[in-house]
Amino acid sequence: MREVAVIGVGITKWGEIWEQSLRDIYVETALLALQDAGLDRVDSMLVGSMTPGLFVGQEHIGALLADYLGQKHIPAARVESACASGGLAFRMGFIEVASGISDVVLVSGVEKMTDVGGDEATYALSTAADQEYEGYHGLTFPGLYALIARAHMEKYGTTREQLAMVAVKNHRNGALNPHAQFPFEITVDQVINSVKVADPINILDCSPITDGAAAAVLVPADRARAAGKSVIKVVGSSHASDSIALAQRQDITWLEATYRAGKKAYAMAGKNPQDLDLLEVHDCFTIAEICVTEALGVVEKGRGGAAVEAGETDRDGRIPVNTSGGLKSKGHPVGATGVAQVVEVVQQLRGEAGGRQVKDPRVGMTQNMGGSGASTVCHIFERE
Amino acid sequence: MREVAVIGVGITKWGEIWEQSLRDIYVETALLALQDAGLDRVDSMLVGSMTPGLFVGQEHIGALLADYLGQKHIPAARVESACASGGLAFRMGFIEVASGISDVVLVSGVEKMTDVGGDEATYALSTAADQEYEGYHGLTFPGLYALIARAHMEKYGTTREQLAMVAVKNHRNGALNPHAQFPFEITVDQVINSVKVADPINILDCSPITDGAAAAVLVPADRARAAGKSVIKVVGSSHASDSIALAQRQDITWLEATYRAGKKAYAMAGKNPQDLDLLEVHDCFTIAEICVTEALGVVEKGRGGAAVEAGETDRDGRIPVNTSGGLKSKGHPVGATGVAQVVEVVQQLRGEAGGRQVKDPRVGMTQNMGGSGASTVCHIFERE
Numbered sequence: 231m232r233e234v235a236v237i238g239v240g241i242t243k244w245g246e247i248w249e250q251s252l253r254d255i256y257v258e259t260a261l262l263a264l265q266d267a268g269l270d271r272v273d274s275m276l277v278g279s280m281t282p283g284l285f286v287g288q289e290h291i292g293a294l295l296a297d298y299l300g301q302k303h304i305p306a307a308r309v310e311s312a313c314a315s316g317g318l319a320f321r322m323g324f325i326e327v328a329s330g331i332s333d334v335v336l337v338s339g340v341e342k343m344t345d346v347g348g349d350e351a352t353y354a355l356s357t358a359a360d361q362e363y364e365g366y367h368g369l370t371f372p373g374l375y376a377l378i379a380r381a382h383m384e385k386y387g388t389t390r391e392q393l394a395m396v397a398v399k400n401h402r403n404g405a406l407n408p409h410a411q412f413p414f415e416i417t418v419d420q421v422i423n424s425v426k427v428a429d430p431i432n433i434l435d436c437s438p439i440t441d442g443a444a445a446a447v448l449v450p451a452d453r454a455r456a457a458g459k460s461v462i463k464v465v466g467s468s469h470a471s472d473s474i475a476l477a478q479r480q481d482i483t484w485l486e487a488t489y490r491a492g493k494k495a496y497a498m499a500g501k502n503p504q505d506l507d508l509l510e511v512h513d514c515f516t517i518a519e520i521c522v523t524e525a526l527g528v529v530e531k532g533r534g535g536a537a538v539e540a541g542e543t544d545r546d547g548r549i550p551v552n553t554s555g556g557l558k559s560k561g562h563p564v565g566a567t568g569v570a571q572v573v574e575v576v577q578q579l580r581g582e583a584g585g586r587q588v589k590d591p592r593v594g595m596t597q598n599m600g601g602s603g604a605s606t607v608c609h610i611f612e613r614e
Numbered sequence: 615m616r617e618v619a620v621i622g623v624g625i626t627k628w629g630e631i632w633e634q635s636l637r638d639i640y641v642e643t644a645l646l647a648l649q650d651a652g653l654d655r656v657d658s659m660l661v662g663s664m665t666p667g668l669f670v671g672q673e674h675i676g677a678l679l680a681d682y683l684g685q686k687h688i689p690a691a692r693v694e695s696a697c698a699s700g701g702l703a704f705r706m707g708f709i710e711v712a713s714g715i716s717d718v719v720l721v722s723g724v725e726k727m728t729d730v731g732g733d734e735a736t737y738a739l740s741t742a743a744d745q746e747y748e749g750y751h752g753l754t755f756p757g758l759y760a761l762i763a764r765a766h767m768e769k770y771g772t773t774r775e776q777l778a779m780v781a782v783k784n785h786r787n788g789a790l791n792p793h794a795q796f797p798f799e800i801t802v803d804q805v806i807n808s809v810k811v812a813d814p815i816n817i818l819d820c821s822p823i824t825d826g827a828a829a830a831v832l833v834p835a836d837r838a839r840a841a842g843k844s845v846i847k848v849v850g851s852s853h854a855s856d857s858i859a860l861a862q863r864q865d866i867t868w869l870e871a872t873y874r875a876g877k878k879a880y881a882m883a884g885k886n887p888q889d890l891d892l893l894e895v896h897d898c899f900t901i902a903e904i905c906v907t908e909a910l911g912v913v914e915k916g917r918g919g920a921a922v923e924a925g926e927t928d929r930d931g932r933i934p935v936n937t938s939g940g941l942k943s944k945g946h947p948v949g950a951t952g953v954a955q956v957v958e959v960v961q962q963l964r965g966e967a968g969g970r971q972v973k974d975p976r977v978g979m980t981q982n983m984g985g986s987g988a989s990t991v992c993h994i995f996e997r998e
Contacts, residue, residue: 231713231715251746274853281667283665283667283668283738283741284667286745287745288741288746289665289668289694289741289742290695290696290741290743290984290988290989292695292989293696293855293856293857293858293871293985293989294858294988296855297856297862302856303854303855303856303870303871303874304855305852305854305855306695306853306855306989307694307695307702307706309693309694310673310674310676310693310694311674311676311691312673312674312677318691322691322706325709325710325713325715329709329712329713329714329715330615330713331615331709357674358673358674359674360678361670361671361672365671468689469658469691470687471676471677471680471681471687471688471689472677472681472686473677474674474677474678478681486687487677487687600674600677601674601677604674604677605674605677605690
């Protein structure tokens with residue numbers, strides 16, 4: 231397999247984007263990534279999107295978006311793994327370049343979620359759960375993560391305040407991200423007193439409904455070197471799955487797919503959790519970030535809440551987590567999230583993260599998750 | 615890149631399968647492929663499915679089906695390219711094995727289309743068209759292909775009878791396929807006098823709405839050799855795209871994506887159309903088979919209809935096309951079709967195609983198409 235590097239990234243302002251369609255958002259973002267890469271043609275493209283069929287009545291977006299981007303005739307595929315669709319697109323692109331099948335691959339994620347009403351969006355998202363055993367019985371994602379949060383609090387003594395602190399930290403980072411949907415700070419009191427969604431989860435524990443896209447260009451590392459830019463290599467790539475239904479898991483506080491994907495990515499990269507200078511994880515709900523940091527081994531099992539409280543995952547802490555603002559503050563256009571995580575890590579490793587720049591990072595990791603953790607895609611990046 | 619071979623295939627009876635769910639159909643079919651391969655564990659799996667969100671309210675089927683198959687924890691991805699989703703899954707699996715990322719990859723396609731009513735199914739399928747420029751103005755797929763058929767008749771003198779002969783030939787083959795949804799013969803008169811759908815397309819020119827799945831197991835060719843079975847190598851793999859909206863094409867009788875994918879697959883395999891012993895193509899409507907055989911160069915441009923009339927594409931003709939019965943007689947569970955084409959070619963190359971066996975074929979090709987031709991995936995197979 232060939233060494234692979236990210237040569238360009240692009241992201242646009244996320245939010246409720248009523249004046250642009252899915253195809254407009256995609257093209258604007260993809261062009262930024264191509265511009266950053268200094269390229270105007272690609273050999274192949276992959277788009278991660280969870281359910282454009284339910285959100286905008288359009289499937290077959292691979293070919294559609296290739297055409298609108300002016301890249302008609304190239305291989306153009308959509309991939310889906312619920313909210314891990316973006317990470318999956320990145321991984322498939324990585325495999326394509328590593329294999330030698332393609333030299334320049336554009337990977338992206340896109341979701342246009344606000345063209346439908348709130349009930350329809352909740353239904354569309356619920357199709358990532360096990361519909362026969364969860365969805366049809368009324369469980370939606372806030373409910374699923376509330377079950378996980380309650381179990382974590384019972385088992386490890388995680389507090390309501392610690393959950394809130396995840397949101398507070400991520401908003402503190404997101405306030406410095408010009409692309410974030412909600413670029414402002416919040417307080418623990420505000421989180422705890424915000425509208426209840428599914429006890430113990432309040433509205434400010436939840437990532438929002440968002441329109442947005444993110445893109446990255448992958449090439450063989452040699453080609454990135456020749457281009458004379460910072461070479462950000464993809465040194466680890468992994469994907470793992472688990473039972474979708476929570477009822478089928480041994481311990482709902484433990485994200486087995488994330489644990490397994492993390493382990494594989496570390497092994498492939500020859501790294502361990504202590505080598506990471508920053509980490510972007512899937513904080514769809516505050517409890518998710520806590521469970522993910524435990525499963526990836528960056529904090530001890532059960533200590534996820536305590537680590538946030540101690541400031542270990544702050545931007546200037548032992549291991550900065552979600553310097554982008556995370557899904558919580560930056561927004562969560564589901565299929566786009568995994569690629570946006572890559573954009574943040576690449577910008578940090580290049581030293582281009584502006585006000586939220588971590589001091590001289592060399593190794594970064596992304597963890598993108600589908601459903602209540604049944605799919606996880608991880609990547610590890612290293613600056614040469 | 616490593617040489618890749620198909621070591622196992624599986625398909626079940628297609629039709630209106632009301633007593634089984636999507637997950638049941640998938641598991642039954644995947645187990646047949648694993649049994650055929652003599653394996654009980656896989657490293658990774660890819661599922662092609664067009665829109666399980668709209669058909670059965672369930673996205674995220676990669677992880678779900680891995681779990682139900684007893685393969686929990688493996689990387690499990692869904693890919694989509696409308697009706698070319700199955701072919702795309704096969705191609706992604708090919709790339710995974712060729713790259714060295716995985717040794718044993720299970721690829722499959724599945725669609726459960728009859729759990730919704732006819733109007734909802736028509737809507738779900740229409741999301742493969744350009745919704746903003748076609749779907750929302752009332753165009754559905756029979757209408758799109760009727761435009762293509764009318765133009766082909768005008769430009770090349772293709773006759774109504776020639777269109778019907780495609781269906782007659784494919785039903786003649788399908789009558790010998792135990793998995794076909796409609797395993798019986800029909801006549802030109804029956805096609806011409808069947809219910810009008812969109813002039814000149816009648817109901818017997820259309821592939822049906824179908825529930826079904828198909829699966830194949832890919833391994834490095836060395837491993838297939840060691841297993842002591844017929845080694846069916848994947849010698850060509852390609853994917854190409856085009857504008858989705860017919861209005862944006864220069865000539866709607868010409869399938870540019872199919873032409874380009876065919877050219878790439880021939881080049882990769884070092885073959886030309888004359889080397890093919892059989893061909894499975896995407897006859898979603900009778901006119902589609904005519905246009906595809908022209909774009910792949912197995913018949914001269916404009917002669918697709920005349921070639922069918924002359925019997926050139928019959929099972930004992932110059933180049934047998936759709937010995938399986940094609941989408942027309944075998945059925946068309948959209949995401950499954952591309953993998954079912956592979957199943958037919960592999961069974962033919964192994965000499966296991968029963969009553970529809972072609973005499974001693976060595977090289978076969980599949981062509982799987984999305985929308986009105988905006989996506990095409992081709993593969994060429996060779997028996998060692």
